[in-house]
Amino acid sequence: MGNVEMALAVLAKMFLRGCSPNVHTFTSLMKGYFMGGRLCEALDLWNRMIQEGSEPNTVAYNTLIHGLCSYGKMVEAVSVSQKMERNGVFPNETTYSTLIDGFAKAGDLVGASEIWNKMITNGCLPNVVVYTCMVDVLCRNSMFNHALHLIENMANGNCPPNTITFNTFIKGLCCSGKTEWAMKVLNQMRQYGCAPNVTTYNEVLDGLFNAKRTREALQIVGEIEEMEIKSNLVTYNTILSGFCHAGMFKGALQIAGKLLVGGTKPDSITYNTVIYAYCKQGEVKTAIQLVDRLTKKGEGYPDVFTYTSLLWGVCNWIGVDDAVVYLDKMINEGICPNRATWNALVRGLFSKLGHLGPIHTVDNILANGEVT
DNA sequence: ATAGGGTTAG
Numbered sequence: 001m002g003n004v005e006m007a008l009a010v011l012a013k014m015f016l017r018g019c020s021p022n023v024h025t026f027t028s029l030m031k032g033y034f035m036g037g038r039l040c041e042a043l044d045l046w047n048r049m050i051q052e053g054s055e056p057n058t059v060a061y062n063t064l065i066h067g068l069c070s071y072g073k074m075v076e077a078v079s080v081s082q083k084m085e086r087n088g089v090f091p092n093e094t095t096y097s098t099l100i101d102g103f104a105k106a107g108d109l110v111g112a113s114e115i116w117n118k119m120i121t122n123g124c125l126p127n128v129v130v131y132t133c134m135v136d137v138l139c140r141n142s143m144f145n146h147a148l149h150l151i152e153n154m155a156n157g158n159c160p161p162n163t164i165t166f167n168t169f170i171k172g173l174c175c176s177g178k179t180e181w182a183m184k185v186l187n188q189m190r191q192y193g194c195a196p197n198v199t200t201y202n203e204v205l206d207g208l209f210n211a212k213r214t215r216e217a218l219q220i221v222g223e224i225e226e227m228e229i230k231s232n233l234v235t236y237n238t239i240l241s242g243f244c245h246a247g248m249f250k251g252a253l254q255i256a257g258k259l260l261v262g263g264t265k266p267d268s269i270t271y272n273t274v275i276y277a278y279c280k281q282g283e284v285k286t287a288i289q290l291v292d293r294l295t296k297k298g299e300g301y302p303d304v305f306t307y308t309s310l311l312w313g314v315c316n317w318i319g320v321d322d323a324v325v326y327l328d329k330m331i332n333e334g335i336c337p338n339r340a341t342w343n344a345l346v347r348g349l350f351s352k353l354g355h356l357g358p359i360h361t362v363d364n365i366l367a368n369g370e371v372t
Numbered sequence: 373a374t375a376g377g378g379t380t381a382g
Binding site for chain 1: 373374375376377378379380381382
């Protein structure tokens with residue numbers, strides 16, 4: 001029984017004993033439904049709360065708005081916030097930051113700005129979370145100078161930026177390949193009283209590896225050790241995949257060894273990246289053995305990522321016939337191949353046949369409207 | 373009882 005089911009059972013017992021849940025109970029339960037991916041149940045619960053005569057307060061509304069935003073339902077979220085005001089329940093900083101974050105995740109600067117303006121009109125002062133969400137949406141729209149100005153305004157005003165504000169800015173810069181600027185921010189954030197933490201370094205590392213700046217990435221790896229910043233699983237996974245991205249598969253496997261020695265518990269991303277590294281350097285048998293060993297332990301593994309690497313490896317180093325066996329195995333286990341899986345197979349197939357002109361990957365076929 | 377930051381195939 002999952003947590004949500006357990007909570008529901010408790011709720012049912014409450015009703016049976018004639019106890020009516022209060023707004024707090026409904027709000028927590030609704031949050032649970034939203035987090036469990038059960039939008040309909042969450043909304044049903046909201047309606048039931050109204051029927052029970054519980055008056056939703058600001059926190060209850062914020063929870064509903066956050067749930068709607070997390071499903072990308074921005075029109076509905078805004079409409080709830082308007083209804084909230086009409087019902088005389090005052091929106092607070094959390095209401096506005098939730099809505100601005102929702103628009104930011106959708107890349108909608110106009111939507112986010114409208115909420116900002118509304119907030120100012122209503123006499124609500126932005127806090128550090130609201131500002132940080134605005135930095136996020138500005139970055140997603142490549143308005144890095146605006147984002148920087150906003151951070152400077154914060155520092156000059158009475159709402160100083162914190163480490164998360166800078167991490168958001170650095171992430172935005174890295175996502176646009178502006179790694180030099182990101183490095184500059186990394187070095188300057190201390191002047192604002194914000195110490196970089198492990199997330200800051202993880203973001204910079206990812207940015208550098210993606211930009212093929214392997215040398216600088218390695219410098220950062222050294223800096224993390226010097227600074228006595230404790231690497232976490234994400235750090236290791238980022239370095240691991242970064243090494244693979246740079247074609248340094250041996251180095252990647254060494255990092256994996258270091259992770260295990262350090263006592264960090266690997267996750268499916270770690271395993272998939274290691275399997276990818278093995279397959280890329282032709283140690284497909286080792287990769288298969290590792291997958292077999294991991295399969296016994298938990299559920300949900302291997303997954304589509306594992307099989308895509310494995311199929312690529314078998315196709316390129318063993319043979320297409322064997323790859324088809326693994327494709328069957330995958331489908332029998334109920335794992336659905338995706339576009340990348342088919343691409344790995346099609347690429348492998350054509351590289352074996354050779355000199356047949358351009359490679360017809362699934363992407364090419366879809367782009368050109370060709371039919372096989 | 374509510375809000376902002378991190379990693380994997382192509």
